[in-house]
Structures are given as structure tokens and as C-alpha cells.
Amino acid sequence: MGGAEQAYIQQAFNVNWISTAGPQINQLESRLAAYTQNKHAAVLASGTAALHLALRILGVNAGDSVICQTFTFAGSAFPITYQGATPVFIDSEPGTWNMDPNILEDSLKQITKSSNQQLPKAIIPVHLYGMPAQMDEIRQVAGKYAIPIIEDAAEALGSVYRGRPCGSWGDMGVLSFNGNKIITTSGGGALLSDNRQYIEKARFLATQARDAAPHYQHSEAGYNYRMGNINAAIGLGQMEVLDERVKRKREIWQFYYNELKEIFEFQLPAEKIQVNKSTAKQIRSNRWLTTIITRSFAQREALRQALETENIESRPLWKPMHLQPVFKEAPCFGGGVAEDLFERGLCLPSGTALTEEDLTRIVAIIKRVIR
Numbered sequence: 001m002g003g004a005e006q007a008y009i010q011q012a013f014n015v016n017w018i019s020t021a022g023p024q025i026n027q028l029e030s031r032l033a034a035y036t037q038n039k040h041a042a043v044l045a046s047g048t049a050a051l052h053l054a055l056r057i058l059g060v061n062a063g064d065s066v067i068c069q070t071f072t073f074a075g076s077a078f079p080i081t082y083q084g085a086t087p088v089f090i091d092s093e094p095g096t097w098n099m100d101p102n103i104l105e106d107s108l109k110q111i112t113k114s115s116n117q118q119l120p121k122a123i124i125p126v127h128l129y130g131m132p133a134q135m136d137e138i139r140q141v142a143g144k145y146a147i148p149i150i151e152d153a154a155e156a157l158g159s160v161y162r163g164r165p166c167g168s169w170g171d172m173g174v175l176s177f178n179g180n181k182i183i184t185t186s187g188g189g190a191l192l193s194d195n196r197q198y199i200e201k202a203r204f205l206a207t208q209a210r211d212a213a214p215h216y217q218h219s220e221a222g223y224n225y226r227m228g229n230i231n232a233a234i235g236l237g238q239m240e241v242l243d244e245r246v247k248r249k250r251e252i253w254q255f256y257y258n259e260l261k262e263i264f265e266f267q268l269p270a271e272k273i274q275v276n277k278s279t280a281k282q283i284r285s286n287r288w289l290t291t292i293i294t295r296s297f298a299q300r301e302a303l304r305q306a307l308e309t310e311n312i313e314s315r316p317l318w319k320p321m322h323l324q325p326v327f328k329e330a331p332c333f334g335g336g337v338a339e340d341l342f343e344r345g346l347c348l349p350s351g352t353a354l355t356e357e358d359l360t361r362i363v364a365i366i367k368r369v370i371r
């Protein structure tokens, strides 16, 4: 926690708004919309709930397909199955580790060629570990086929792409405030958009889809997906330290990078974008997690186990969705890049509470293993 959270919680108690409405919810929604440069925001029970509502709002139903980055956390893809739709997975490109715009375009060409196949109803790119995906290229392809984009920015609050915040590049954007994210409301998420109707529809569906009537009347199925006002109060406190957290996360990444760049590969902004310096500067990952690519699976495991022996937790990168037993029937275009990242990649300790001493110790252990 940042320090101001309890004061915000006290304010919520003072006005006695404890449940899923209240001034703290309204304030957090305004703050998030302003911070991410969206016109509207709805805070919700989780990032997964936000993604699910986005799919509902776009009319995704049984028999439809939705394109999703394969290299991601399962929370990006599960909501597709809630709607009875099929995920179509797309491989990553080696630089940012996010959705490869060329593979995306190839997949849509192939899908349109086979006569009885309908176009996917939405595209879900992810800014994994906070690294902005190539949104210009992805938007160009999506625009060509008129497919809406749901931007999964769950890991990327505080990241910037071409001078504009992540979460502002899709038809809708999704944030998560789960306990492991850069800021937390204990659990929660948000749906972001410039489209007022989308956000109003999200609030309607999130509160059990109650029609305007004095009695309880429902014309369609709804959900209990709202965030509580006490959680929103925590969120207001967390927003005060967000920029500080991003700064510290980026310092931690820089420390590892300086020490280890000759030994491992790191996740970097897309090269194509770095054509001129001013643009390159405008691409900024929040460096939610520092991640490295080792030489081999064996080396990755040796490192992970050596750290574990010292009671230091590290973890393999996300296992691609197309390799998950639950998604074994789902189509995937490409997949080799994501598989390689999973095989050789490792998340290093990245908590903002790490001291220089901690970091020095971790790096020393890593270098010892490599030698």
C-alpha cells in the first residue's frame, strides 16, 4: 500500500457508502479515465469481468470466433469461452513479445479465403509485462477488416505507446487491479472507452441488467460484476503512488539490464518504431515484470532452481494459450515464437520493495550459475 489508502477508506465509511455504489467509485472512474486518456471508465470486479463485458457489448455469441494473442495469461482468453465463442490464437513477434501484426493479417486473409468462415468478432492484443504491442500496425489490419479491438492493458497501466497511454488504443481497453498488478484494489478491474454507450452498457450488464422499472425486470441476462466502494477507496490511494511505482519498476529493470545484457535477451520496444529518437522515447513500458530469455530450457531451469535454493522466487514466462490443455481444440496461427519464449524465459523478482542490496544479491547468484 502507498499510505493514503486508509484515509480514503475512512472517507467511504464517513459517508456510509460501503457497497457497489458511492463517491469513491465515481472518483476512481474519473481518475482512471483521465490518466489513460479515455472519455469514460467503469470500475468492475476484475479485469476478466471487464473483458467479458467487452465481448458481450460487441455481440460476441456462440459460434463466433475472437482473435487473441496466444502468449498471455489465461484471463485474456477465458471470457471468449464464457460466450461460447472460439478463440483463434496469434503468435507473438520476437521484439515486444506481443501480437505479430503480420501473422494477424495472414490469419485474416486465410479466414476470408475459406468460403464458409465468418470474420472474427474482435481482436484482443495484450501489452505483456507492460510492453506496448505494435498498436499502429494492429489497428491498421483491424481497420482493413473492420474488426473492433479490445486492448488488454491489464499489465500495462502506466505504459505509453507513441505518447499516448496504453488502454486508450482500442475500441475498449481493459485494466486489472488484481493483487499481483502494478497497483491493486485487492481485486478489481476497469473497462475504458471513448464510447459512452459502451460504458453505460457495461454498468448495466454489471448490475444484473435491471431494466428501468419500479420492480425488478430483466430483458437480458446480467452479471454481478461491480467493484465495491471500499475497493475503489483503496484504488484512489494507489493512484497516488502509480507514477512512483512505474519509476521504481523501470529502475529495477534498468539495474538487471545493465548487469545482464551481455548474457541474456531482454524484452524491448519494437525496432521499427525506433526510426526516430523522439518516437522511440514515447514508447515506455511500465516494466511491471523484468523478464529475461536464457540460452536454453536447461539454463532457465538451472537459474530458477539456484534462486529457489536461496529462497528467491522466479518464474517461467506465461505458457502460451495454444499449449494449454483447456484450449487444445482452438486454432493457432504460428506459435513458435511464443513456445520459445516459454521454454527459455524467466521472470525475475521485480517487486518495488526490492532494495539495491537484494538486486545485487540476485544478480550475483545468476552470474555464479552462468559461470
Ligand SMILES: *Cc1c(COP(=O)(O)O)cnc(C)c1O
Pocket: 045, 046, 047, 048, 049, 072, 073, 075, 076, 126, 152, 154, 155, 175, 176, 177, 178, 188, 189
Ligand atoms: C491479470 C490479467 C488479466 C485478468 O485480470 P484479473 O483482474 O486478474 O481478472 C487479464 N489479462 C492479463 C494479461 C492479465 O495479466
